[in-house]
Amino acid sequence: MFETFKTVTMAQMATFDDVLEVTGRIGWFQIRSFIFLLITHLIGSWVVFALVFIGGTNDHWCTVGQLEQEDCMELNMTSSDCDQLKRDLTTSGLSEGDAKCMKYNISGNDVVSALAQLEDVTKPDVIPCDDGWTYDRSMYGITVTEEWNLVCDYSTIPNILMSTFFGGILLGCLVFGYLADRIGRYRVFCICIIGAALCSLLSALSPHVLVFGSLRFMLGFFMYGSALVTFVIATELVLPDKRVYLGTGVWYCFALGQVLLPGLAILIPNWRHLIIVTTMPFLLLVPAFWFLTESPRWLVADENFEEAEKVIQEIAKVNKKEIPHNLLTKLREEYVKAQADEQTTFRNLIRNPVLMVYFICLLYIWFAQSFVYYGLSLGTSSLGMNIHAAFSISGAVELPAYAFSMFTMNKFGRRLSTGGLTFVAGLACLGTILIPVGPFRVTVAMVGKFAITASFANIYLHTSEIFPTPLRTSVTGICSVAARVGGMVAPLILVLGQYWVSLPLVCFGVSAILAAFLMFMLPETKGRSMPDTIGDSVKLRRVPVRNEDNSVGGAVTTTNTITS
Known part of the structure; x- marks a missing residue:
């Protein structure tokens, strides 16, 4: 039976979060949707890092x-000793x-004469x-490097393939961030999943490295589009007090993918087979086309109220709730009234001085987060152990970082959590300069990586909570471009270590500390409704925070409770 709400004060019903209060704060609909989103990020992790193993260079x-046919019988050698002798x-x-x-040049000689x-x-x-x-093949199995002999004069091609993939990601940030705000989250999700699955499978059949590189570019293009959209969907389907768990939870699956991938690479040493196996989970996302719906928050922002009502009714049905008959009417009236006062366009966003400051700050913060994250990862990647074990450990280190991210955001809010963690990462970079090589220096460096991993997860959520629904994915996509630039610049900065060994760490440390201070230029969004208009975003500077029990820590309320 549906749970019926006894009274609804319509004068208070004005935001989409009120709809979520009625349809279920977090029910089976949200859980079901979140499962599909987790699968997307697990596959995303394998897609991003697969080239570490399929493009690795064996000795x-x-x-x-x-x-080749010599057996060293005349020298009484074993097969392995004979192979070493030939080398x-x-x-x-x-x-x-x-x-x-x-x-x-030992042409014409046998083993003995040679x-x-x-x-x-x-x-x-x-x-x-x-x-x-x-x-x-003691380190890697059959790789693209071996199959196409990408060594010696062609040894830079594996690195070019990685850059090509990230080039596709960068383009995907721009294109799908824009499309998701224009044609909807659901359509972009379907396009990206189908496109990524096809590109991944076709790359396993590549007859030439140029074909493989082109397909890797398209794979990065589609895969990041799906990851960006699914993250936004996850945050738009729940109320503020659950947003941290869903927004950060997707990164757990991403890190889990890193932990599992080396085991798959060991079990499946052929690069073509490995791509096919890691592509198979795309089949698990096919049911998502029937079970997922368009984001109702976006539908309302797009003024498609009839479709929004259908989706909201579906959420209520799956969560076994009942919607008061006048709730959606009031929501529509309030949104139309808000839109009559302003148009939520990107042009109006950049004309607004408050939001423009937020946007510029976030562009730098995303750049710095990625810059420091990849700088520390690349600078401390050699752990003196098997590549498979080192890669798994690297992924495992990120799991507690995401837990810490959720704890600090819930406890201290977005600004203090992200700013504090970024500041710690910067101090760790600068502190490493003063510590001699040894276990203590490695420990401090790992503290820095832990902190920047946690703060990087924070900034995704914080950005989505600052900007209005019609522009949320576009802005997040543009910020992601800034992050990609940071990731590409980091390896170049490491080269400066040839001139002064500590210079890269100085760059990383100063960048992180500056980003930490800029965090406090942004509004605190803990417990606040996601903005649907530019005016809502501007008001974040002064609107009070809603606590988890829906009480408001101030005189003015932005959303209101429904008496049950």
């Missing part, structure tokens, strides 16, 4: 065709770099690899 050396015959005495790309020639004072001429390469 390699020149193949000598004439020695020594072609590379012994060469520098580490040359040993991977050059070989001694060994005698190698021991001679006058060694054979050195020539480039002309028979291809032999790969040691």
